[in-house]
Amino acid sequence: MSNETTRRFFIGAASAAAASRVWGANDRVNVAIVGIGGRGTNHLNVYSKLPGARVAALCDVNQAAREVAQTTLVKNTGEKAKEFEDMRETFADKGVDAVSIATPNHWHALATIWACQAGKDVYCEKPACYNIHEGQMMMKVAAETKRMVQVGSQHRSTPFKMKGIAALQGGIIGKVYEAKGLCYKRRVSIGHKADLAAPPAGVNWDLFLGPAPMRPFNELRFKYNWHWFWDTGNGDIGNQGVHEMGIARWGLGDPEWPKTAIAFGGKFGPEDDQETPNTLTANFDFGGSQMVFEVRGLLTGGEGMPPAPRAAGLNAPAINVDPASRRPALNVAVGNLFYGTEGWMSMNDAGYQVYKGESSELIEEGKSEKGQDTTRLHMENFLDAVRSRKYSDLHDGINNAFLSASMCHLANISYRTGHKLTLEAGPKFTGDPAANRLLTRDAYRKGYVV
Numbered sequence: 001m002s003n004e005t006t007r008r009f010f011i012g013a014a015s016a017a018a019a020s021r022v023w024g025a026n027d028r029v030n031v032a033i034v035g036i037g038g039r040g041t042n043h044l045n046v047y048s049k050l051p052g053a054r055v056a057a058l059c060d061v062n063q064a065a066r067e068v069a070q071t072t073l074v075k076n077t078g079e080k081a082k083e084f085e086d087m088r089e090t091f092a093d094k095g096v097d098a099v100s101i102a103t104p105n106h107w108h109a110l111a112t113i114w115a116c117q118a119g120k121d122v123y124c125e126k127p128a129c130y131n132i133h134e135g136q137m138m139m140k141v142a143a144e145t146k147r148m149v150q151v152g153s154q155h156r157s158t159p160f161k162m163k164g165i166a167a168l169q170g171g172i173i174g175k176v177y178e179a180k181g182l183c184y185k186r187r188v189s190i191g192h193k194a195d196l197a198a199p200p201a202g203v204n205w206d207l208f209l210g211p212a213p214m215r216p217f218n219e220l221r222f223k224y225n226w227h228w229f230w231d232t233g234n235g236d237i238g239n240q241g242v243h244e245m246g247i248a249r250w251g252l253g254d255p256e257w258p259k260t261a262i263a264f265g266g267k268f269g270p271e272d273d274q275e276t277p278n279t280l281t282a283n284f285d286f287g288g289s290q291m292v293f294e295v296r297g298l299l300t301g302g303e304g305m306p307p308a309p310r311a312a313g314l315n316a317p318a319i320n321v322d323p324a325s326r327r328p329a330l331n332v333a334v335g336n337l338f339y340g341t342e343g344w345m346s347m348n349d350a351g352y353q354v355y356k357g358e359s360s361e362l363i364e365e366g367k368s369e370k371g372q373d374t375t376r377l378h379m380e381n382f383l384d385a386v387r388s389r390k391y392s393d394l395h396d397g398i399n400n401a402f403l404s405a406s407m408c409h410l411a412n413i414s415y416r417t418g419h420k421l422t423l424e425a426g427p428k429f430t431g432d433p434a435a436n437r438l439l440t441r442d443a444y445r446k447g448y449v450v
Contacts (some may be wrong), residue, residue, distance in 0.1 A: 021097070023387040032057035032096045032120075034087050034111055036069040037223060039125055040102035044069055046376050047100065048076040052383045056095050057449050059084040063202030087111055091118035098148075098386055100379075101125060106212050106232040109134030110330070110450050112149060112398075113141045121148040124383045127234060127242040127405035128398055130211075132427045133440035134450045135402040142398050150382040150394050151247045151401030157378035160366035161247065164345065164352040166365060168251050170352055173340030179251045180292045180337040181244035183236055187278060189270035190228060193220045211448040212287055228274040234277030235293050238408040244336055246396070246404035247347065248291050252340045256403055257395035257427060258284040258291070262420040263411040269298050282411035295410065300333070413438045 030048050033374075035038055036058060047053045049133030056070045058081045066083050073081055084090040089380050091099065091114050100110045109129050112122050128151045129135030142149040168176055177385040195216035198203040205217050212231040215221065220229075227233035237245070249255060265280035278297035284290060342361075343356035351367035378395065385393040408426060414421050417434045429435040444450060 014384065023389070025386065026052075028052055028054045029121075029383050029386055030054050030056035030095055030097045031058060032081075032084075032090045032093070032099045033069070034059045034066045034090060034099055034101045035103035035107070035125075036060040036062075037102065040065075040100075041069065041072065041209070042375060043100045043102050043123075043379075045076065046373065046379055048073055050376065050380065050383070052380065055081050056091050056097075057082040057084060057093060059087050059090040059120070059347065061085060061204040061207040063433035068407065071401070086207060088114060091115050091120055093251065096120060098122065098383075103240065104208075104226045105130045105234055106226075107210050109138050109249045110211055110448060112138050113450065116145040116147040119145070119147075121382075121386045123150045123152065123379060124398075125152040126246075126401070127238045127408060128401040129409075130232075130234065131440050132406050132409050135398075135405060136427075137450050139402055146389075148382065148385045148389070148391065148394060149398040150378070150385065151398060151405075152375070152378065153243060153396045153401055153404065154374040154378035155243055155247050156395040157381050158368070158374045159351045159372075159377075160351055160368055161347065163366050164347055164354075165247075165250050167354065168338055168340075169253060170346060172343075173338065173345060173356060174298055174342030176251060176253075176338055176340045177289050178292065178339040179289070180339075181241065181248040181299070182293075182294055182333055182335055182337070183238055183241040183244055184294070184296045184300045184333040185236060186299065187236065189272045190220055190274050191272050192218050192224050193218055211444050211450060213443075214445065225274075228276050230275050233276065234408055234412060235280070235295070236278070236297060237280055237282070237411055238295065238405065240334060241295055242408050244334060244403055245291075245293060245407050246401070247336045248293065249404050249407065251336065251345075252286065252289050252291065253284045254400060254403070257423050258286050258407075258410070260285045260420055260422050261407075261410040261414055263414040265295070265415060270291055276412075277415060280411065280415060282407075282414070284407060284410070291407070293407075315413050398433075409439075 009052055029052060031053050032044050033055060036044065044055060048055045055073055058066055060066050070080055090096060099115045101108060101122060101124040105127060110123050115122050129138055147261050195218045197419065199217035210398040227239045261284050263280055265283035267274060267277050267279045268279055280295040282293040343354065345352055345354045349368060351365060353362055354364040356363045381395045391397055410421060413435050416438060421429055421435055424430050427439060
């Protein structure tokens with residue numbers, strides 16, 4: 001199916017859906033989950049237990065993943081869902097109202113665009129987009145089709161973080177002049193793997209690659225480790241880091257494009273097949289305020305971040321402090337620091353603390369609620385907006401989440417070109433063809449053009 005045929009078919013479906021569907025306050029939203037790996041399994045477990053949702057379809061290029069997901073769904077609900085290998089068939093199904101996308105990054109834009117054109121509302125995992133051009137196209141199509149598009153930045157639905165950011169914006173530490181994001185998360189070597197002559201049975205490798213260049217199947221480019229290759233991922237700044245990038249922007253009042261952006265770092269330590277840097281420092285000048293971001297995948301300390309709770313399902317544990325030596329037993333710290341003219345704030349998944357004055361007196365703190373599922377809260381917000389049809393009800397719709405993702409992309413562009421970026425008229429670099437070329441792909445495969 002060509003891009004134009006796909007577009008025309010889906011737009012027709014969208015018109016029919018828009019004309020016929022009026023949501024009641026208690027209507028269940030029929031959700032299709034696209035991409036059922038680690039994060040997609042989390043989507044499945046949340047939606048299948050939400051009273052306002054029903055898992056109507058499961059889509060994945062891997063037959064084994066679909067089978068495991070069906071078993072989980074039956075355990076949770078007693079019912080099976082329709083199965084699809086190709087997301088286009090999922091989006092064409094009239095029994096699907098909304099889709100929840102947990103594919104690799106390089107599929108986020110096209111999956112969202114096709115779903116919107118088919119009349120489906122979209123919850124898409126972070127980062128909002130694989131590159132800046134694709135994010136711009138996502139916003140354009142979402143606006144044209146009047147679809148709700150929420151990005152999976154669940155920090156925007158986390159009660160204590162909402163309270164802490166409101167305090168920042170209310171002037172609790174004066175004018176905030178710097179926001180810092182930390183992604184100190186230990187990532188062990190992925191090693192080396194040879195290409196295989198064919199993918200494993202049941203894996204549609206062509207569909208997995210989609211917009212990315214065709215390559216022989218390699219295990220390291222498949223499950224999770226696709227994050228560390230430029231064809232499909234954006235490194236840890238676009239993986240874990242995009243959460244803290246979004247929180248940093250939030251604390252600054254969600255500024256749009258910086259005047260300049262610069263990043264430097266490298267891939268240090270292990271000799272393996274990873275392409276993206278495991279160490280990266282970035283700075284963004286917004287004129288009157290700045291944002292600093294650090295990624296460290298090697299052994300490191302916390303630098304002022306209090307211990308965070310262990311996050312279930314993640315492949316990196318939180319900081320544990322040895323009570324005898326007072327040194328971190330495991331070197332991981334993920335969170336944010338905010339500096340104002342009258343004090344500073346520290347925030348991570350455990351809570352936040354506000355310190356003020358020359359003596360750094362603790363004047364306010366907030367803590368996470370035990371057992372609270374922030375992904376569930378964010379998905380409930382999405383479903384509420386699906387019913388209300390009000391884009392403003394979304395806690396992090398595509399228009400804002402695109403900018404948070406774009407900061408990650410600017411950092412990667414600066415790193416890959418090896419120089420500071422000067423932005424003019426938004427995401428364009430006058431007289432800088434190397435940087436402009438990285439705003440999108442050099443080429444898209446036929447049938448997968450964004």
